[in-house]
Each structure stands twice: as C-alpha cells, then as structure tokens.
Amino acid sequence: MTAADRRDHLAGRLAAVARGDRDALHDIYDLTSAKLLGIVLRILHDREESEDVLQDVYVAVWNRADRFDPARASPITWLATIARNRAIDRLRALGPRRFAAPIDEAGELADDGPDPLARLESDDEARALRRCLETLEAKARASIVSAFFEGRTYEEIAARERVPLGTMKSTIRRGLIRLKGCLEP
The missing domain is CATH 1.10.10.10 (Winged helix-like DNA-binding domain superfamily/Winged helix DNA-binding domain)
Structure with a gap:
C-alpha cells in the first residue's frame, strides 16, 4: 500500500467516524496509536501520562471527526496535531508539581547524569x-x-x-x- 493509499484509507475511516462508525475508530486506533503515542511520549516523558493523553486524543477524534478537512491537512497530520496539543495541555496542567519531590528525599537521589568530563x-x-x-x-x-x-x-x-x-x-x-x-x- 502506497503512502497515498494509506492517507486515503485513513481519511475514509475518519469520515466513517464522523458518521458514528465505532469500527472505523477502532481501525484508526490500530493504524495510528503507535505513532501518536510516540509523539505524546516525546513531550511528556512519562508512559502512564502519555497513555492517558492518548485516550483523550481518541475521544477527541470521536467527537471532532466531522471537522477533519482533507483539503487542509493529511489525516495523520490532523491526528498528530490533536495529540501534540493534548500532550502540551497535559504538560501545562501538571506544571511544576510533575517534578516535585519532598525535600527529605533529596539526599537519597543520585545524579545519574554524566560527569562534567563526559559532558565535554x-x-x-x-x-x-x-x-x-x-x-x-x-x-x-x-x-x-x-x-x-x-x-x-x-x-x-x-x-x-x-x-x-x-x-x-x-x-x-x-x-x-x-x-x-x-x-x-
């Protein structure tokens, strides 16, 4: 299957989702979840949070598939944009508490990063x-x-x-x- 065929197939499945076809959403998930999870993971660096965001992405696809316009973007670009935006929203929502740890644990945390010579x-x-x-x-x-x-x-x-x-x-x-x-x- 060529890239154009895959694009057309995915666009057709998005049109079916817009008509309420649950099987089409399942197909879209099978075809795109690995790529979209990769996008979200690159932003969040947390598997559990990324999987939660991915679920939100497919809920958004279910609710907004009628807004997909193949003249404006390819299906994967549209889906990747939703995933990216949801991941950024989650990152902002997590804010500084994402990295917060009690001060008492600071002494137990080892710096696994490279030493200065290795960095150079x-x-x-x-x-x-x-x-x-x-x-x-x-x-x-x-x-x-x-x-x-x-x-x-x-x-x-x-x-x-x-x-x-x-x-x-x-x-x-x-x-x-x-x-x-x-x-x-």
Missing part, C-alpha cells in the same frame, strides 16, 4: 556531528536528520521527497557512509 566529550562529539552533517548534500542531510533525529520512516521520507523507497534508502546509506568517514579520526 559529548559536546565535542555533537559539534563534530554537526560539522560533518554540514558537509553532506542537502537532501542526504535532511533525510538523515528526519530518519534518525525526528523518528520518520524511510517510507515517509521517500513520500515527502517524492522519490522511490529504494532511492531514499540509497541516499541515506551513502550519506551515512560519508558521515562515518568524516567522524572517524
């Missing part, structure tokens, strides 16, 4: 990676960033760039080989 080394590595990424051609750089830093699939990137999947895989592979060569001492 990772900063050097990050600078080297940025420098090496800049040496790549724009398409390879954008594709690598999308795949490895934004979590996009090769299929999504190929569809966005309007190139065959094999071409995108080759572009990313060649870029990674150049990147490796640049990063090696």
